[in-house]
């Protein structure tokens with residue numbers, strides 16, 4: 001992998017996007033590498049949570065790589081968005097392993113879209129987030145118009161996208177865009193702390209919960225029906241047996257993995 005780093009510790013994997021001289025901008029190869037990394041880590045039994053962050057102290061990801069699409073046609077623009085959404089943004093959103101974005105600086109355009117595709121976000125105090133695409137004469141194409149609206153509401157999404165404005169970490173927290181704000185040097189450890197709590201729980205049940213929560217945002221899907229089905233399915237799992245038995249035996253459950 002040329003543009004990303006992967007580090008594994010206990011049940012947690014950390015993916016670092018590693019193009020610091022380009023503020024970790026997402027070019028085609030980086031998107032492909034991220035797809036492969038998420039896909040492989042999702043299949044690894046031992047990996048129970050994934051954190052994604054950017055290298056350096058300045059940026060999480062400063063957007064899609066503008067130099068790549070500057071000369072694109074209408075057709076190429078549509079393909080760029082469709083392929084990126086399928087390979088990375090929708091893929092991460094629907095991954096059965098929890099993904100936390102550790103936003104360590106600028107998260108702009110495709111960078112904020114990537115953070116929003118993750119299951120939730122934590123940020124460092126210096127983080128700045130926005131969707132500045134209209135300054136380039138385009139709109140967000142990696143799900144930004146949809147996920148920002150879901151996370152912060154229609155009015156705030158409209159204003160942020162129309163003004164191409166950036167919000168700081170505290171404002172992002174007030175908006176519900178990030179869950180926590182911590183000092184930059186503490187960000188990764190903080191995210192790992194949350195990931196460790198997740199890793200203690202049933203990965204099988206968590207995967208079912210992710211699916212049920214996401215169902216709330218899918219057109220034509222009845223989220224309550226998905227919840228009922230997934231709730232029932234849990235009763236047929238080893239994790240359910242272990243979780244309930246451990247509770248009744250007054251001991252800590254030990255879940256085997258995914």
Ligand code: COA
Nearest residue numbers: 021022023025062063064065066067106108109110132133
């Ligand atoms: N695509 C391609 N390259 C990018 C990039 C992007 N989205 N964002 C930053 N870079 C590159 C710059 O071109 C520069 O490369 P160079 O040194 O080879 O010239 C390098 O990263 C450093 O960026 P620079 O602009 O010099 O840093 P800065 O501190 O002055 O500004 C930003 C930081 C984030 C405000 C600024 O880089 C920026 O506005 N980036 C684009 C954000 C954007 O519009 N994203 C949406 C894309 S859809």
